[in-house]
Amino acid sequence: QVTLRESGPALVKPTQTLTLTCTFSGFSLSTSGMCVSWIRQPPGKALEWLALIDWDDDKYYSTSLKTRLTISKDTSKNQVVLTMTNMDPVDTATYYCARIRRYSSGWYPLDYWGQGTLVTVSS
């Protein structure tokens, strides 16, 4: 049974750095093809893909946010960490992590999602 759970601060101040942790079970990021992605959703707005890390430690970032994002993994703890620098009120959103798998010539979809964690950016 695959589960993911996001954790982190509910409130951050403008200009601060946000650190979120995704703790998962039911799969291992040391298994070929396994990946974890982060997605966010501002209140009442659409989903936005942020970043992905794969079993081989390859990392991919949203073109528009790549200068502010860092994704990393701790395979032994079954955790993926996302940091976002220079937080702004427009970054207020629910942040989700989700599993995604890669195969030889392509990608499976974001199939399992965490319940999300709401992060508010305010002074």
Place this chain on the structure above:
Amino acid sequence: QSALTQPASVSGSPGQSITISCTGTSSDVGGYNYVSWYQQHPGKAPKLMIYDVSNRPSGVSNRFSGSKSGNTASLTISGLQAEDEADYYCSSYTSSSTLPNWVFGGGTKLTVL
């Protein structure tokens, strides 16, 4: 502004069919068969309903179907039921920056009348 364009809202009566469109470009929807659809109820995480344009994950009702023509993908829900009322998002793989990225649509609110 989202990368993929969806209608803001659609509605239908129980038992009817509805279709939600998702328009992108040749760099995303038109260029790859990695189009997915997600259902999201208020306060809940998105749930995968369709992947690779027209495939249903195990456990998803066969009332949900997907298709694609050119740069536009579509989600059709037949035999509308009250529990189908939710927001629906399309997503596509894109490599417009030469590196893997994913884009979402702006979401469509489905109202079951």
